Amino acid sequence: MANQNRPANTDVSKAGSDLHSGIGHSLQHESARKHATGEAVFVDDRLDLQDQLHLYARLSPHAHARIAALDVRPCYEFDGVALAVTSKDIPGEIDIGTIFPGDPLLADAVVEYIGQPVLIVAADAPETAYRAAQAAIIEYEELPATLGIKQALEKKQLVCDKRWQRRGDAKAALARARHKIEGEINIGGQEHFYMEPQASQAVPTEDGGMTVYASTQNPSDVQRQVAKVLGTQMCNVVVDTRRIGGGFGGKETQAAGPACMAAVVSHLTGRPAKICLYRQEDMLMTGKRHPFYNRYTVGFDDSGVIEGIELTLASNCGYSPDLSAAIMDRAMFHSDNAYYLGDVTIDGYCCRTNIASNTACRGFGAPQAMVTIETVMDQIASYLGKDPLEVRKRNFYQDDNGHNTTHYYQPVRHNLLHAVTEQLETSSNYHARRQAIAEFNRNSPILKRGLAITPIKFGISFTASFLNQAGALIHLYTDGSIHLNHGGTEMGQGLNTKIAQVVAEEFQVDIAQIQISATRTDKVPNTSATAASSGADLNGKAAQNAARTLKQRLITFASEHFHTHEQKIAFRNGAVHIGENVLPFKEFIELAYLNQIALSSTGFYRTPEVHYDESQARGRPFFYYVFGAACSEVIVDTLTGEYKVLRVDICHDVGSSLNPAIDRGQIEGGFIQGMGWLTTEELIWDDKGKLITDGPSNYKIPTIADIPSDFRVSLLENNHNPEQTIFHSKAVGEPPFMLAISVVGALKHAISSTSESGTLPELDTPVTSERVLRAISQLQASNQNSTTANNASPTKSSQ
Structure with a gap:
């Protein structure tokens, strides 16, 4: 691995020649x-300190209700209870919203979702805290609740103003386009399901200070929020994070709640305090990946090249703003994925509902938009009877025809879309396998196979430039x-x-x-x-x-x-x-x-050169782009809807890798997590707004059995990031997640083979076995109706 970015006074020709622990080497993860x-050692592994208290939070059983009465006196009837805390006991500010207000540490007068913390009990043992919290007397007056995206849209309930991006005149482009299709898709959310639940330990120090050991992706935000709720300065609070057992965005803002709970109790009692959420409480209390409801109208020519498109993105934000505006912005930025879209109109609606406030999750809104444009590509290909990969490649950003600028007016520099796709096309033997699968499906009445390649173009930087x-x-x-x-x-x-x-x-x-x-x-x-x-x-x-x-x-x-x-x-x-x-x-x-x-x-x-003017919806929100492509093959049992991912080939762009082994691990893990989101991880709420899938018994993340037995990952060859990144490497955390969209494309290919016309099924995500079976049944019913109509028509004509 060549060494880049060396100062002039370093001997480049010799430096690093015998060193095997610097950049470019596949070193083992330090832990x-x-x-x-x-x-x-994680937070809950830390040794209990002398006089340490354990916390339990009592959660709201209603999606929306007024707190009519709250009596914590029964809590103190349990030996070992030190304190019961309500919103009235918080010494400083109640609201711990990171950017926008709206997130009270404890419900104050009104509860906004099932699972919202109402009070905290601190006791000398976790079991005592739990039992004492249940003894508190709370009376509620139920209020109307909004539980779905479409309902919120109808009521115009938003957590922020409508977002938008524009280029050209999309309506005019659609009017003159030779072909036009429209559709909609519901995209499910995702539980972060980090291995370590939300956890924090607070230890009081001299002069009213506080040391907080937090499982957080954002120590400075926890420091800021703890200082706010304690009514003190940030210099009096120290946050310590050695490691966290997974985050995926779930511990970016929402780790502040448990940390503040522990800090408030520790401040009020002068004793160390610790909270580690049980899995069910964690899933009820904290937000998830935003579910989206997206609509599209697209116009294109005979070859499948898009000339104009209108997109409407609507996200289920839950009860408060959290990071939803920024998540919607990134969704709109990535509505193009790898494609030049011609004239574009994109509208984004951040819908307010009475569920836990949804938050950052790996990809930060981009996956939900990229699934939508990949759905559009599949629909165009089906409409024209073309190979979906051919349509995708025709719409790629190009350097030689003026189609190299996004709808937010950032040029796509150093475009590697063609390079990664061509390398994958060859290494995966895509075209020969498509032909073999077609032959297999013609001769196999029950089992059907499918194959698809999907690309990614993912922007790297915080879109709020000051965070870079x-x-x-x-x-x-x-x-x-x-x-x-x-x-x-x-x-x-x-x-x-x-x-x-x-x-x-x-x-x-x-x-x-x-x-x-x-x-x-x-x-x-x-x-x-x-x-x-x-x-x-x-x-x-x-x-x-x-x-x-x-x-x-x-x-x-x-x-x-x-x-x-x-x-x-x-x-x-x-x-x-x-x-x-x-x-x-x-x-x-x-x-x-x-x-x-x-x-x-x-x-x-x-980071240099990053800027974005929201009032003009244009700028350079990303320092550079990461590119990649995945080819997935599946086999489907048409009698049950069950399926298996047989083989996955990935070609991914990591620039000059700092650590190839770790980068490959991130690519593999990101793909599997994305596959889980798109296939098995289904979030279900009942008609009262209670999350039903609240544990591993009914929320199904991928297991070892779901990993493709043939899993091939290659890094793009002879690659060097021209931007002045660290040793010309590229980020690898989020981009591989979207490679899993290829699994959905492969499933559509397999399902469509059950139709004589090759009709493409309409599939919401996650594409569970139930949805696959339903799509097959609908296609077969459509086939029967067509056959009946065709058989009837000659008789009708003879009459």
Whole structure:
């Protein structure tokens, strides 16, 4: 792996030649062994402190109701109960909305969804807290509730103003288009189902301060919200996050609730307090991926090229704004996926309903929009009787015909859509397999196969430009060891490993010399959430900045101390080469210390060139794009609707990979999680607004049995990100998630083979076995009706 982004005073030709722990190497995740053995310490694994209290939150049983009476006196009849807290007991502000208000820590006068916390009980044992919380007397007066997207649209109940994006005149383009189709699709939400539930431990410190150990993707937001509810300054609150057991967006904003609960109890009692939600309470209390209801009208020519399109996106936001406006913006940004759409009108509605406030989830709204445009591509192909891949490729962004600018007016630079698709087309043997599947389906009355390729183009950056910043801190010790801290959180994705590789590369030392400590708000302040696939991009650059500041300081010292020109000084293979002198890294750092050279530095990075004017709906919201494509093959039992994903081929663009093994793991994991969202993970609420699928017994995430037995992942060959990212790598967290859309395309292909006309089924997601069977039944009924009509027509004519 070539080393890029080196300063001028580094010997590029030799640096890294023998180092096997810097960038580009497939190093093991720094906590892999601890994860496998159970030694990794999460919040609930922390030892109980003396006098520690355990919390339980009593939840609302109504989707919308007025709290008529609330009596917590029965709670104190249980031995060991220290405190029962209601909204009236919160010492500071009640609202913990991250961007917009609307999220009270505890319901105040009115409950807005089933599962909303109403009171907290703190006791010396979790079981006592639970039983005491159930003893509280709460009386409600039920109010009308809005539970669905369409109902909210009819009532014009939104959590924010309508969003929009425009290019050209879509209505005129549709009017002159030779062909036009329209349709709609309901896209289900998704439970994050992180392995570690929401958890937090608060410990009071001197002078009214608070240390909070939180399972969060966003330590600075937890710090801010804890300070708000306690009525104190942020400098009095320290948030510590060593690792979290998965987040996927679910711990970006909604980790603040449990943290604030623990902090309030700890503040009021002067005792440590801990809360770890039970799985059912976690699923009831917290929001999920937004369900969407999307409509489209598209006009196209004889070859399937889109000339104009109107899209309406409506999301089920739940009861409060949370991040819904930003999620809708990203959905609209990605409504094109890989395609130039001609004249475009996109309207976005963030619908307010009486369910838990939905929140960030891997892809942040983009998957829901990308499923919709891929549905459009399939419909166009079916309408014209063409191979869906042919239609997709005809609509790709192009560099040579003016079709290289998005509907928000950002050019698609360094377009790799054709490269990834062509590599996958060849490696997957797509065309030969389509022919073989057609032959198989003609001779197989019960089992049907399907095959599909779908591409992705995914923008990388926070679309709120101020979030694109990060900090880091590096200490060099006299024994040659390195302490590293950065603002990102490790949630299993390998972020700490990649950042350590960056620092190892810069100093040309073994990664074993580097220790990354827990993310702490008193070490690196004002951090952005570890989200938007930006963790390695932002924090890697910040750590690199800190390392290069130190290196330049050390090079200047060495030049003066040894009377050697800076160009003759290089860090290489665990040593510092100074002209003819070679000092082991440890000895050189000790020498610098003895000569009173500062051995600590902060680092900072902000993403350049990112901007977006919401009033004009144009700009450059993304620093760069990630590209990829997946080919999926399925087999369907037409008698039961059951199906199996047989084989998956993926070609993905990661730029110059920092760690190929971790990147491949992210691609595989992202695909499987996306496949779960699109196939088995069905969220169901009853007619009162209660989540029915509230645990692993009835909410089905993919298991080992669902992983394709033939799973082939390749990184795009000879790839180099021209943008000045960290060592020219690309983000890999969210983009692979959308590759799973190919499974839906393959299922449609298999189902359509049950129809003599090849009619494409209309499928909402998730495409469960029940939906597959229903689609097959509808196509077969349509076939029978057509046959009956055709048989009847000659008789009618003869009369």
